Structures are given as C-alpha cells and as structure tokens.
Amino acid sequence: MTRFTILILFILFSIKASASYILIPMDAEGQKEHLKAYGITYWVLEKQQKIKWLLNYRGGSFLMPDSPEIQKECQIRGVSFEVISDSKTEQILTEISSPSKNMDAVVLEKAPKIAVYSPKGNLPWDDAVTMVLTYAEIPYEVIYDEEVLSDQLILYDWLHLHHEDFTGQYGKFYRAYRSAPWYIEEKANAEALAAKLGYNKVSEAKLDVAKKIRDYVIGGGFMFAMCSATDSFDIALSAEGVDICEPMFDGDPSEPNYQSKIDYSKTFAFTEYILERSPMVYEFSSIDMTEKRRIAKESDYFTLMDYSAKWDPIPTMLCQNHTALVKGFMGQTTSFDPDEIKANVLVMGENKSNGEARYIHGIKGKGFFTFYGGHDPEDYQHRVGDAKTELALHPNSPGYRLILNNVLFPAAKKKKQKT
Secondary structure (H helix, E strand, O other), rough: OOOHHHHHHHHHHHHOOOOOEEOOOOOOOOOOOHHHHHHHEEEEEEEOEEEEEEOOOOOOOOEEEEOOHHHHHHHHHOOOOOEEEEHHHHHHHHHHHOOOOEEEEEEOOOOEEEEEOOOOHHHHHHHHHHHHHHHHOOOOOOEEEHEEEEEEEEOOOOOEEOOOOOOOHHHHEEEEOOOOOHHHHHHHHHHHHHHHOOOOHHHHHHHHHHHHHHHHHHOOOOEEEEEEHHHHHHHHOOOOOOOOOOHHHHHOOOOOHHHHHOOHHHOOOEEEOOOOOOOOOOOOOOOOOOHHHHOOOOHHHEEEEOOOOOOHHHHHOOOOOOOEEEEEEOOOOOOOOOHOOOOOEEEEEOOOOEEEEEEEEEEEOOOEEEEEEEOOOOOOOOOOOOOOOHHHHHOOHHHHHHHHHHHHHEEEOOOOOOO
C-alpha cells in the first residue's frame, strides 16, 4: 500500500469519525425554522432511521445520523443544523445522562401514521393542526364519521379532533349565525350524513363517533384535541342516553333536569361541570373560561410546567420548547377551569394570574390524550371569516411547537412514567 493510498484512507476515516451526526438545535438562538425542524425529523423517521430527541437540551434538539441527503433536505427547508463528530456526540450524551442534569435522550423509532378527524370540505387553514402539519410537510389523512364508525381508526397511530361539536348543537353558533348560508349548509350536511349512517339525529351519530374514539384511545391510541373538540367530546360521553339538545338542533325538546343525569365517570378530563342550557349562549358548559377571563391581550401568556426529564419523560416531551412562556390565544373553548379537571389529569400549561389551565394531558386505558385550549396560537381572537394565518411569518411559534410535540410523541420508545 502506497503512502498516498494510506493518506487518502486516513483522510476518509478522519472525515467519517469527525462528522458522524447531525444535531438539529431547537433553542431560540440556534434554530431559524422550529416548525419545519419537526418535518425534517418526521421525514428521517419515514426512512426507517432512529433519532434521539434530546429532552431539555437546547430546547429539545434532535440528534440523527449524518448523511448528505439529510443535510440537503435541511438546506432546502431552511432548517438550521450542525454536523458534529462522534466525540462531540458522546460528550453531549454523557452530559445529558448525568444525574445532575434535568435532561434525557428519548429514542424516536418510527413515523406515526396521522389522521385528522374533520369534515372533508374543510381547507387546511380551517384548523391549527392541519395548518402546521401542512407547513411542516408532515403527511396526514382526513377521516370523518364514516371512517370512524367503520373502525378505520386502528389504521392510525395519532388522531387529531378538528374543532368539532360532538354534542350535536352545531357549535352553539345558533344565535349569531343561524341565518348565515354556511351555517344552514353545514347543518343540512350533518343531518344528511347522520341519516345516511342510519341515525335519526346528529347528536346520536356524534355520540357513537365519540365512543369509537374513546375505544381507540383505551386500546392504545394517541388523541389530540383543540378548542371546542375538547369539552364537547367529554360532554357527549357524559350525556350518553340523555337528550341535552333544544328543538332547533334536533327537532324535539331537551330532557327535563338533564343536568342531574350527566355521568362524569364517562369523561376523559373533566368533572362536575354545569351545562349551558340556552341555545342563545355561545358556550357548552362551565368548563371553558372564555367568559370568565379578566386579562388583557398584551399580558395574556401561559407558563409551561417543568418536569423531570428522567422520571417524567412523557410530559417533558410534550412541553419541549425554546421558552417556558407561551403567548395566549382564544377560541370557542379558550381554556379550562382547573376546578373541573379530574385529579389524575396533568395540567402542563397554565395562566396563573387568571387561574386557568391551557394545556392538559392524561392516560385513558392503554392510550393517551392531550387537550389544548384555543383555536390558533398565532391568531389571538380568531373569528368566522378571518384570513388564514401565514405560518411562514411565525416559523418559531412556541404555541405551534406544542402541537408538533404531540405529533412526534407516538414515535417515542415509551418509558414507564415514574411519578
């Protein structure tokens, strides 16, 4: 072997040894495209490559094998990355594993298959989750009542509930929009679909859909919901067998004294709430804090809880961010009354000054659920007909990062929670 050949082999070996991993930093200073970074991570998982999610290290960074293909994809999508050596990687992992550091490395094993429960005609920007999935270039499939009732949920690892009304009251939009063409059309479409599926009422169809989703979670599924899908889902389950709809919604009166017939044992997250009887009030129950809020837009922020990465990896994963303070935003269901949240449900984000929970998580059977109050993290008071949010203007949105944490959560190799 010539000296030249030995030199070439040495150089190639040195390059390989010194540049073996890609670190995608997720701190405020190191990442210019936080949201698209999740898309890169998902894309690498789709190629059957494992990734380490470095909890609490530089904002929840991602560590993956180095390759020219991944580097090129990061450059195309505008995602900041660092090529680091084996020795630097080992140094980082050693630091993370230290008992004195509130950090951990969680292995992400495969790209979860994602479903969004939403009416088929809705555009991606009608919902924050579909909007951020589209922006991050994470693929998803839209399903609705027919697919859920025909047991197709088992095909998916992660399910998002579009801001749906599972109670059959058409979002409680009656007072303001009952004469609007879109309301009339959506009501007619819902009634036609319910009839097609063999139901006399939309509320009956939605209850069965909610029960299928409940069973999906109990069986090991991951469910995420925002805005009105959170409380209306629980209300529908708790009102099984009880008519809580007024005549303009289902054609006949509600049951007398229906509040006393609500079964809180059937819910995921909420308990002891009082239902809003009036069809003229844009509210489902006392769960939501929208009308109880006494806080100015300028000071409306909520704080993410700090968990032990090594002992409580699940809530730590779901709270990864480059800031612990997240800008607030409203929705039909803006936030949750902490007095009406079950004791076994984690409050992961709260506005302490207003006494409200914004971001909660729990276990149901073998599965998990996360409820996130509000409609759009970058549109403070989203109204019907408002222009869509351009996420290219908010590539580092902490509020949207929380959604994407949940998207990646099913990819993680699970560790048993210790507290």
